[in-house]
Amino acid sequence: MKDYQFFCDFDGTITKEDTLNKFLSLYADKEWLKVEDEWVRGKIGSKECIERQMQMFPSMDEKTIKNFVDSIEIDPTFPDFLEYLRQENIDFYIVSDGFDYFIQRILNNNNIFNVKIFSNGLKFENGKFQINFPYFISSCENGSGVCKCNVIKSNRIVTKRLLYAGDGMSDFCASKKVDILFAKGKLLEYCKNTKIDNFTEFETFEEIKSYIKAL
Secondary structure, eight states: OOOEEEEEOOTTTTBSSOHHHHHHHHHSOTTHHHHHHHHHTTSSOHHHHHHHHTTSOOOOOHHHHHHHHTTOOBOTTHHHHHHHHHHTTOEEEEEEEEEHHHHHHHHHHTTOOSOEEEEEEEEEETTEEEEEOTTOOTTOTTOOSSOHHHHHHHHOOTTSEEEEEEOSGGGTTGGGGOSEEEEOHHHHHHHHHSSOOSEEEOSSHHHHHHHHHHO
16 A cells, blocks of 8 residues: 555546547637637636637537547556556546546546546536536636646645646646656646656556556
């Protein structure tokens, strides 16, 4: 038994690509790219970005949405990694600035159940999306839909070391709050360009599993 907690981003970390960005690119008005650019440049927070982008869809049917979500692939080594954590009694949490509707369906499609998820809420009614932000806090420095730093702070067990895996901008702030960081993508570039030195580069969860085993 290892005294660790593991917090993990979802899109681009567990999945092979960013679910929401792919969804937007396929179905939303192309104006979503201008809003995305405002977020990347730090002009707006991710909450405002998501709120505006989710208004850029035409009337949709649920079958199209489900078929899209069912096309999303995850890292094939993730289920085995999650089973390893359970065997070691390491608490695992998904903390994502994406949507619970997507995350839960993708996990279920891969026979993954009973995972604690902190994310934005999404419902589909009468051809339109209804969104909510249960983990937003007004004091979040980045205006994120899910304040990952606050989620970590609220759920951290002080006697355990905190591990975190991520790949993107929404992980930048959280990366400074953990003991051991696993990074790829934009998060990896961020770590290399700042003074963060507790990170390990990874591509698959098999690599993270091997790292934890060696601790």
